Amino acid sequence: MxxxxxxxxxxxxxxxxxxxxxxxxxxxxxxxxxxxxxxxxxxxxxxxxxxxxPESHGPDGYRALVEVLRDHGVTVDVVRARSDVTRLLDGGAGTLVLPDPFALSDDSVRAMIDAAPATVLLSPSSAVLDLAIPGAEIVGYGTTAVDAHCDLPAASNAGTIRPGALMTGGDVACFPAGGGAALISQSDEGRTVTALDASLLFTNAHITENGNAALALALLGQHDSLVWYVPSWNDSDAQGTSDATLADLxxxxxxxxxxxxxxxxxxxxxxRGRRFGPLVAERLPVTVRASETLEGRARLYARARDTGHAARILRRRSTAELGRLLGMGRGATTDAVIEAAAAAVAGPRDALRALLTGPEPGTDAELVELSDRLAQWEAAIRAAVRTEGKRS
Structure with a gap:
């Protein structure tokens, strides 16, 4: 037990x-x-x-430039809020470093630029460039190193650089290439705005190449104090008009x-999809006999008057039965069954072929006749097989 x-x-x-x-x-x-x-x-x-x-140590950050500026006595304040920028500029800070302020309105950008004695735009967009230097625009991209070819000391003393975006406009244009210049500058009422593409020039990975370091120190170190603004959506004042994507928000x-x-x-x-579990036998409340199911389907065919469908079922069943009686496998074709059945009873092949593959009956009478003739062939084959078995 x-x-x-x-x-x-x-x-x-x-x-x-x-x-x-x-x-x-x-x-x-x-x-x-x-x-x-x-x-x-x-x-x-x-x-x-x-x-x-600017506090990142990665290859695309500006930490190396910030540390060099501090080593040269420049006070660098990295800020992430507009209010801190205004406070530091009102306190006497000299240079404003402004990467593309994508989250700010035009009024906020204009207010920060007007409050700074010197502004350096790092990789500005076309809209910000035109706002800071009216009429300026981006016209192309430079790939080969070029000399300054201008009277701006910060650029002429730097030597050669490999420019990025090329711009037109401003009072001074340095590092010309391809119909534009890598650096443009404009002075107005004691304020200076300088724009250049620093996406590669001043990064940790490229600051030591060509004259990049000299240009960066001359532009960003022209005053004793520097405010580096880091834009973000958290400090935005232009949510209603910004082009922020769903991922940004x-x-x-x-x-x-x-x-x-x-x-x-x-x-x-x-x-769960590949595990259906074991089969379970379910006890039905009633037992339906096979004959009742057969009669029910027959009544449905009769009500629909679908003699063609009924004839196809009769022919498939009769073909299978003839093949079984003749000892042929389930894969036997209709032609093979016809040949074997005709040979077994020495009957006409064409007549059996017409029964199994001929046109479908159009009336109930023709369907009954087809059923009777198929039954006769089955009876004849069954009798022939029995006779052959007795002889053997």
Whole structure:
């Protein structure tokens, strides 16, 4: 008795263990996927910061330039709010470093530029360039190193640089190439605005190339104090008119979370979709005899007057029955059955072929006639097979 109970309980225990193992595998996969997504999200965030932050040590940051400026006695304040920029400029700061202020309105950008004795635009957009230096525009891109060819001391003393974006406009144009200049400058009422593409020139990876370092120190170190503004959407005053994308306006964890949910759903679908479980016999409330099912389908065919469909069923069944009586496999073709049946009873092949492959009957009478003739052929083959068996 005890042994039988244990044997009966063993499959249940095994199924439970398999179930727990399946859940454990799912949990491990989800945990690993979560870790990878969080790591990729953090790596992406660091990568984006490297491209824009003056405190970044990455190849696309400006930390090396900031440290060199401080070593030369320049006070560098990295700020991330417009209010701090205004406060420091009102306190006597001399130079404003302004990367593309994508999150600010034109009025805010204009107010900061007007408050600074010297403004250096690093990689400005066309709109900001025209706002700071009216009439200026971006006209191309330079790839080969060029000399200053201008009277601006900060540029002429730097030697050669490899320009990025080329611009036109301003009072002074330096490093000409391709119909534009890598650096343009304009002075108005004691304020100077200088624009250049520093996306490569002043980064940690390229600051030591050509005359990049000399140009950066001359432009950014012309006063004893410098304010470096870092734009962000958190400091935006132009939400209603900005071109921010949905990704810019959503928290950083939203995308990894959505990807994780999609991955979890996919894993669950694969896991549950391929495991249907054992077949279970269900006791029906009533027993339906096969003859009743047959009669019910026959009545449906009769009500629909679908004699063609009924004829096709009769022919398929009769062909299969003839093949079975003649000892032919299920894969036997209709032509092979016709040849074998005609040879077994020495009957006309064309007549049997017309029965099995001829046109469909159009009336109930023709359908009944077809059924009777097929039954006659089956009876004849059955009798021939029995006679042959008695002789052998």
């Amino acid at each position: 005890t042994r039988t109970a244990q044997e009966a309980g063993t499959p249940l225990v095994s199924r439970r263990r398999r179930g727990w193992r399946g859940w454990l595998v799912v949990v491990v996969i989800v945990a690993v996927a979560s870790g990878l997504l969080l790591w990729s999200a953090s790596a992406f965030t660091v990568s984006e910061k490297d491209r824009t932050d 959503t928290p950083g964890w939203v995308t990894p979370a959505l990807v994780l949910l999609a991955l979890t759903a996919a894993v669950a679908a694969i896991w």
